[in-house]
Amino acid sequence: MLRPIMFVGTASDVGKSIITAGFCRIFRQDGHRPAPFKAQNMSLNSYATPEGLEIGRAQAVQAEAAGIPCHVDMNPVLLKPTSDQASQVVLNGRLIGTQSAYEYFRENDRHELFVAATQAYDRLAGRFSPIVLEGAGSISELNLKRRDITNLRMARHADAATYLIADIDRGGVFGSVYGTLALLEPEEKSCIKGIIINKFRGDARLFEDGRQQLAELTGVPVVGVLPYFRDIFLEEEDSVVLARKQRGLGAAGLVKVAVVLLGRMSNFTDFDALGHDPRVQLYYTHDAAEIQEADIVILPGSKNTIEDLLTLKNNGLAAAIVQAHRTGKTVVGICGGYQMLGRSVEDPAGVESRVPATAGLGLLPVRTVLQGEKTTQQRRFAFRDGAVPDCQGYEIHMGQTIADGPPQPVATLADGTPDGYFAGPRCWGTYLHGIIDNPVVIDYLLAPYTSQKTSAPFDFAAFKNEQFDRLAALIRENVDMAQIYAALHR
Template sequence: MTNKKLKPIMFVGTGSDVGKSVIAAGFCRIFKQDGYYPAPFKAQNMSLNSFVTPDGLELGRAQAVQAEAAGIPCHTDMNPVLLKPTSDKSSQVVLNGKPVGNQSAYEYFMANDRRELFFAVKEAFDRLSTNFGPIVLEGAGSISELNLKHRDITNLRMAAHAGAATYLIADIDKGGVFGSVYGTISLLTEQERALMKGIIINKFRGDGRLFEEGKKMLEDLTGLPVVGILPYFRDIHIEEEDSVSLESKFKSSVEGKINIAVILLKRLSNFTDFDRLEQDPRVNLFYTNDPAEIGKAQIVIIPGSKNTIADMLAIKNNGIAKAIYDVHKSGRTVIGICGGYQIMGETIEDPHHVEGEIEQVPGLGLLPVQTVLQSVKTTLQCEFAFRESAETGVGYEIHMGETKISGQESPVAVLSDGRNDGCFLNDKTWGSYLHGILDNENVVEHLLAPYHSDAKTSTFNFQDFKEEQYNKLADLIRSHVNMEMIYDSLKN
């Protein structure tokens, strides 16, 4: 590793979903390739996609992905505040990896504890920066939300604390790039403006040279260099941060593939559980809440949920529950992961009002299990053996329920600490608490075997695939961003 010390770098946006998290991952890989020891940081994340650290704490999945790109284990200091929406108005607040309660959006954004939260995130950053460098910071949403800026703990106040060279990312594919960039920069204070080192235009379709005139106009308007114009790409697969990206996955069944329907729950969490399956050449995986499309699938997966009872009631009322039951009755495969496992059972009870006022609902009744939601969250990384397999698999638990099996236990997996996980009714009907279980090759082959004569011939390695994607992303950024200007801005 190089001994040269670089300042932190921060990527902020003209708005949400402009590509900050993917670009930050790309720079984590570039700095690793160039002999540095980078680490990602996002002060506050709002997402239902989370991950568990090696020491059993929770952080946003995007920072876990960025840490993987940097080649280091993830740690809660990389994402000290995580907000997990439980309803349209309320979120569970996770601080330094542990839940500290639920708050409404008004309570969270208006209460005095923002001062304490900002202190906590600065401490996390300072700890991280003693061991890694450069730190690759990611902002949230827009940096010019005037009504929120004075309480902001994520964007330019964090950049100022870190002394980060800050770059504004704009998504040209959304349209209005001149207005969004110029407006964003114009609304900054003089002190905030001094933090800004350049602009990156993202998701440009076509030949970037066609934007040369636009590039000069933006530079003249803002006084900042446009350091890169990144092309729109579909051939590099990096995990997306939020369910906004799910819109591209609302496909439908196709002939000649194993059709896997993931139920599109309103509070769907950890949709990254299905990225390995989505890349499998034998599979057509799609997300849907259309009963007709569910009925065309060979395999139906009920995913995790941040509000299992509300999602259970919703699928009973909109015809999805019947569609799932019909798939099961026809002898096809239905499995559930985490909240989906709870939904497949006979009852879900909430005596402590963890999710709301409803204390009990019937589940789908596909598995002989009963779930009682608990106030204490289980967060663990796990090693396991799937069924009778001799192979060791890896996954992680994030759940607030305890599920008991009626009658004789038939676990999906046996964990390395001796605990049983899940309920295995038969080859085509089972549920598990293990996120990431479907990243393991032997589990995938078991799932697909009834529907593919060559199911055992797959040579797809998901870890190798992910490494290849990070390297491709780094190559793309190097080709379209002036890395010399980036490095110059990071020199002390």
């Protein structure tokens, strides 16, 4: 049994999720049975477990790296922002309500959540070893530390060997590392076994003096310097990465697919497989001209469908999407985007918004009523007229969508339930996240715009597995794994 290991950060988006996934793969390769854990995650990217419970997408990806099914104990608390000041609170995979930031950070609430988080961790630690924990944000937020349920408080509960990750690419790495460690209490700093410098550009030998200086300043060794890389693909969880995703138009001859950027966009990983198809130029945009240039326009999921729909109307993107449909472009909606394509979205109970109802884009003859109960299920389904449910996806949504007239399903679930509405090959909507991971769906979507066929269907699962192995090799090459294993042997 190995001691747990934890990766914490000097700030958000320093690479904790990716490094955690990499170590999950390393421990699996080395014959252990690792599992990821993050006590509290704040993300609009989520996933349905096999049991039909909801966790952060990052922990589902890390479970893939570990070679095990994801489980709700890997992420007991999930916050899904519905506005700048409020979030849905998902506890042990089930929605328990929406709270403002002030309400959520009240001490009593946090105590109860910490108890739930430690119980989930203990259950997980009884089944796997080592547990690979991930922190959140910065570990030195003094105003939040006593309410923290994610970082060093959890490290101390787990007795985890903890490693501090810093992003050198953003600058100020000495100040961020030194300041972070200087603000820790002695019992907190005693958890820290090493520092990992991430996203180093150039020859890491040039940072040898820096490694020594950081070790002398902090009393903590620098156990690795990971290079900045662009050639290893891993699913991201934080919407901040969308700013780095390509938005411009690409080479001639490719099918141009525009994913509409929404303020509360969720599950943008729905489009990763499509983005890797060699026939496709995929980009994210909130520019009406770029929507008009696209062959296919996709409205993605949203954590606040009505508010995002109102924004689309106010900034002219709604009109651009409708115009794209009128000129023969393909328009597809997924989850919240499917709801937006209908005639109306209603929220009488204020589940997501203070606005009780608004008209949709009117491209599909359906209406949606948001309800408090959330659907979270992995699904097998047959696409369109397929006779066998040989496709995979998952549902995470609030409310029900009703067709005006006979159903025209996009898919038929394995239990015979119809899903979505098919108004024609150039306009349809579905609740199924991950539907465009399936080659048959990708080929159908692209067929009106290209006669080019791939030599073999793109195996996205095999591709991701290869990326995990490449990430593990990169970490092994640049991190002192002997020091890591020495810290993990009790």
